[in-house]
Amino acid sequence: MVSQHEAPIPVTVVGGYLGAGKTTLVNNLLRAAAGRRLAVLVNEFGALPIDADLIEAQDDRMIAITGGCICCSYGSDLVAALIDMGRRTPKPDQILVETSGVALPGGVASALSIVAGLRLDAVLVLADAETVRERAEDRYTADTITRQLADADIVVLNKTDLLSNEARAERLAWMQTVAPQARILPTSQARVPADVLLLDGPGPVRGTVAATHAHHHVHDAGLHASEAFAIVDTVDADRLARELIDRVAGLVRAKGFVATRAGPVALQIVGRRPVIEPAPETIGTKGRLVVICVGSPVDRATVEAAIAAAR
């Protein structure tokens, strides 16, 4: 069992109905692992769905992947597989759980708390932009689809390249009504910026964040940018999270440490969900925050205004 003082392993839940692109997304992330030890748990059987060029070695239930990642099938026993992952040496830096097509990702997320030494990072739900509305009206799958989407921090609206501009706009507007709690990322080939989903190692964020860590580029999910901010004063962390979520266009993720009157806290935003937890005292009063936006650049002025409002 993982001892209490070790940092918990972050777990990303990747949900969505059959054919939504979960497997493609997982393969994309494995390609972007960049030295991180990712452990991927999949619900599938038979040939494990990992691209052949990524595979280093495999047996019935486990695949070793170039770069120290692994993939295994959990069948009907996710919790047992999670316990196994927590006991591996070296420990995985992050675990990705690909759910079955009919599972509710929220249910999978709550199962994580049963296993000591894990923490939920994000619930990602993929949807096939072409078929999701039809499935959401099907007599047998309707509630499964809408309940899956309602569990998401981030919805990846996949395969939008197959739609006309009008249909894409319509699907996006519809998705906003079905998953108002989530950030929605339209994309194709399940391409999502790796730093939206992959963390930079064990723990929510490293103690220091490069002060000028900004980059911009264009891809399927639209403009993707990540910027760092120094926060010198104490702030109300809840208020700061709320202000960022409400004000900053395209924000999918924020992570950092801030000083509050009650001491330093780790602040994270995943989609529109804030997570605020106590942080080590060594952080002092020098807060740092990285903000990641998709679909628009990080508007520095808006972020600064949000920080000012939370002072």
Next chain:
Amino acid sequence: MTTIFRAKRIITMNPSRPEATHVAVRDGRILGAGALPELEGWGPYDLDERLADKVLTPGFVEGHSHASEGAMWRFTYCGFLDRMDPGGKVWPGACSIDAVVERLKEADAKLEAGKPLSGWGLDPIYYENSRRMTRADLDRVSTTRPIGIIHASGHILQVNSKALEMAGMLRTGINHPGVPLDAEGLPLGELKGPDAMTPVSPLVGLDRGLLATDEWGLRQFARLCVRTGVTTATDLANLLEDEAVDMMLRVSGEETFPLRLVSLRVFRNTTVAGLIDHAVRLKKRSTDRLRLGIVKIVADGSIQGFSARLKWPGYYNGAPNGLWYVPPEHLREAFRLALDAGVQIHTHTNGDEATELVLDCIEDALRKYPTPDHRFTLQHCQLADAAQYRRMRKLGMCVNLFPNHHYHWGDQHYALTVGPERAERMNPCATALANGVPMAIHSDAPVTPLGPLFTAWCAVNRRTQSGRVLGEAEKISVADALRTITLGAAYTLKLDGEIGSIETGKRADFAVLEDDPTTIAPENLKDVRVWGTVHGGKVYPAAEA
């Protein structure tokens, strides 16, 4: 060598010769049933008088049970209702939490140090004010030994503090609907569903995987079958890995093994194609006493667990709809592949929406692969409505209903899960028969006790524990019930040409009864005493089982 058994009365289920006094047996099969002079034409014989004062029926066929019922008797019985163990001892029900604790204390005193204490059959729904058990209750038994009790449903595990501590779960921060917490945020000791149970089950000696290959358990199950008149029983959800099949072949192949076991490959840990392929391979390993090659798929959950898929208007208490256990696409694929490969599928559906989906999938598959006599069977199928029975008839399907639910949980269905109207139409045996849908009825042992005569009594009387009759119009006659627990169940397993009636050519499998089920008052059908069985012509008295 021919043996002719004389009996007080033989109820044959053969309409052209419904009753007899003698039955002639050779090589484990029936030469004929009738009067002695009619049978003497088969040549020299030994007359066996041991059953001369007994009533014989065809050996009972349990169409939905689990051989793990036998293995459960390794553990301490903690149920509310009296229950007979494989040795014939009747364990009185433990009617309160205190009674359960006392019984576990006795078991604890006999158990060596360091071993976990395991129990089964708990059903707190019956306790006064439905009080739930907590880890504090089990801590009164032991604080140093891990303790776990599996609930009657099989879906909840009750544990003490030591078990939680060993599993790393005696801590705050658990946020899961299957793990209720106390005021301090620590687990109360009730672990609901596989996610919550998994970390603790192996620590308290209740690892699910071990039960499948439990040779001792299989032998105990066979003893229970002898005591309940069962000569063919299903083991409805087995992964049937090679090791388990080897063990089952070896044990069932022994000269004096008194049971024909039909073990179904459950859809788990494989793809749909892999499942059907495995079934085809398993079929080739079938023997007389171990029948393989049928597939079981679980489409939804349970009604009392609110995990069954219901059609509108859903649960009476407003609970959200249950979950699909397999994607509808996989079901559709499974029926197509099964028809193509000639594999039979039994599908667990509890809710009426799950039943509807399976009917749709089968209709679709039959259009692509028209197949007479596939006998796809719906298992439990507790909430199906009359229109669904009309479809089942047209699609050539069978149903295996669960009348024991009326007695065990009928009052809860009436008050809580589906409400009065649908509780009365649950397990509608009369509707199934009126629509000509071939029917079996079952115990789902160990969920409820193995005992076809009790199951028949439930179908005939439809009484709940509080005495309410749920669905007067769905009662069936004793004659229909007896046919259902013999030929009816055999038909769902495609064994009706071999077993299920006492007539020329069939296996010499009989239930041997002390009382006549056709003359006893229908409300006393469950009290008919079972003397033992005859299996393949060999006599197995319960007293020696």
